[in-house]
Amino acid sequence: MNTPYSGIGMTSQRTRLRMIERLRAQGIRDETVLTAMAEVPRHVFIDEGIASRAYEDISLPIGFGQTISSPHTVARMSELARAGPKTQKILEIGTGCGYQTAILAKLARQVYTMERIAALVRQARRNLLAAGIKNVHLRHGDGHAGMPGVAPFDVIMLTAAATQPPAALLEQLAVGGRMILPMTNQRDQHLVVIERTDRGHVERRMDSVKFVPLLPGIG
Secondary structure, three states, X not given: OOOOOOOOHHHOHHXXXXXXXXXXXXXXXXXXXXXXXXXXXXXXXXXXXXXXXXXXXXXXXXXXXXXXXXXXXXXXXXHHHOOOOOOOEEEEEOOOOOHHHHHHHHHOOEEEEEEXXXXXXXXXXXXXXXXXXXXXXXXXXXXXXXXXXXXXXXXXXXXXXXXXXXXXXXXXXXXXXEEEEEEEOOOOXXXXXXXXXXXXXXXXXXXXXXXXXXXXXXX
16 A cells, blocks of 8 residues: 555655755765655645656745745755754744655654644645654744744744844744744845854855745734
8 A cells, every 4th residue: 555655656765765866966965864855755745736746856836825945955954954063943934835844853853833824734734644744833823923932942944035034033042053044135045044152143144045035924
């Protein structure tokens, strides 16, 4: 019997392993991240009609003007998340379909994730259940506010582009923790890593990326 983890053709384990080899060729070095990417079935998180493209290195639509990031972008952000001293407690802003959430859940003890679009919350919950992911706390809400009641976090990851890091989220980052987010200006968009130290925040600009904008409110 096939499960969400099995399948034939473009949804097979062999196809996922080809994706892993491509990620290695693209410079992803963290074997823990690569193992997580091999274990989580990306086709479960997208519409059945485009499942044949699940393991291509492209972003795909998930409805409501949102996308699932390309495998390389997911792997790169996950690798940056793991480059700090601790990754036991992660806050993700922008659950989407739940794929990045599922990868983070393989890397941390607990993942807290927020999504502003109610229909995507329901979709992500179904997808995570189908993928057997249980250490995720999913909330419908405005990600700008974060989850102060369960802060601080070792890692905060935003999966939508901001013009500046939300102040409330910086406050919820543990000392020694890191925030990974796409930041946009009038010219371009880049991944940025912000590390919180005893003396404040240190910011580093990384890879060029393309994300939908971080929007306020809920829908």
